[in-house]
Amino acid sequence: MSISQRHVRYGKYHGTGNDFIVVDADEYVPNRGAFAAHHCDRTDGIDGDERRGADGVLFLALEEKYSPPRVVMTLVQPDGSTAEMCGNGARVAAEWAMARTGASEVMIDTQAGTRHARRVPVADGDDLVAIEMGEPSFAPEVVPLDRDEPLVEGQLEGYAVTGINTGVPHAVVFVDDVDAVDLESDAPPIRHHDVFPEGANVTFAAPRDDGGYDQRTFERGVEGETLSCGTGAVAIAAVAAHLGRCEDDVVTVSPPGGDLRVEVPDDGPAVLYGPVAHEFDGEVPVTPPAAD
Structure with a gap:
């Protein structure tokens, strides 16, 4: 055969x-x-x-x-x-x-x-x-970034972007409403921005009244939106904690495909829970x- x-x-x-x-x-x-x-x-x-x-x-x-x-x-x-x-x-x-x-x-x-x-x-x-x-990292050499300092809410393509590595590079953006973002238009210029020499997944997050976050992610390699992104959910929780946006150690993050739970301790690896x-x-x- x-x-x-x-x-x-x-x-x-x-x-x-x-x-x-x-x-x-x-x-x-x-x-x-x-x-x-x-x-x-x-x-x-x-x-x-x-x-x-x-x-x-x-x-x-x-x-x-x-x-x-x-x-x-x-x-x-x-x-x-x-x-x-x-x-x-x-x-x-x-x-x-x-x-x-x-x-x-x-x-x-x-x-x-x-x-x-x-x-x-x-x-x-x-x-x-x-x-x-693993432990999320903002270090420029780990994300990686084409700069010597971490990128924390830096202005890129009209958005306040934070660079983080949660196993793969992510560019995290907090907005008021993830559904209002034109992901197919707005994400690629960030995904391919010179500050990310290896590219980055682009993850938009919007806070909810219950303390959780809605999520949409444009994934490199897929080159489009996915219904869920686990590293992106961890990136949202880690950046939110870094910016003082989290009240609890466990955060519910909701991409279009369903709810994920993320635990981000002060010292130690993040943990992702889901079905x-x-x-x-x-x-x-x-x-x-x-x-x-």
Whole structure:
């Protein structure tokens, strides 16, 4: 059987609408970038329950000999690039690994470091998956920024922007109403601004009366808005705490896909909590069809 005839088994998962194709890393995919670009496409990609495509492909390698089990996560985005970290993607990876091992906690090896994840039982609903996200950093060399000082509410493209790294770079902007922002027009100039030499996700946040925040994020690699962004939710909570905008250590952040909880302690890693859903399984060609 030729490579062009081979198929790859996959699972489709999402975390508050942030959706991923999950492929066991033991499956041979010769060109992961091309695979992700084709099957994540929102017009011609995999046919989902509600919409086509995905926000990325998670290639996961499970190592059960460790206690707790470990899973090596590689996220390939729709543009073919890899992302160092993804909060919702890591939670999906944790759910995938816990379902296969029966464990209630796992270690996730990402390009941003190793992260501990665990299942959190909920009395009146589906369990949550919590993952440690590392300590957010405003340091210019970590974000990274093309400047010597942190960027805290600096003026960029008409907005007060704060640069932070929560596993990947984020440009965080507080506004009165996230729905009033023309994200497709206003986010790209910030995402590609010279101050961010590696680019940045652009996350807009609006405070709510209950102390939480509404969220919209334009993700690099996806090059558009996603229904949820875990690193963006952590970025909002961390920047809000830094600016004295938080009254509690745990903040509810609400992207379009649902609610996430973020814990940002004064000293220690941030923790992201949220649901994970397994939508369906399927098979797709290992080699995408050639373009016409």
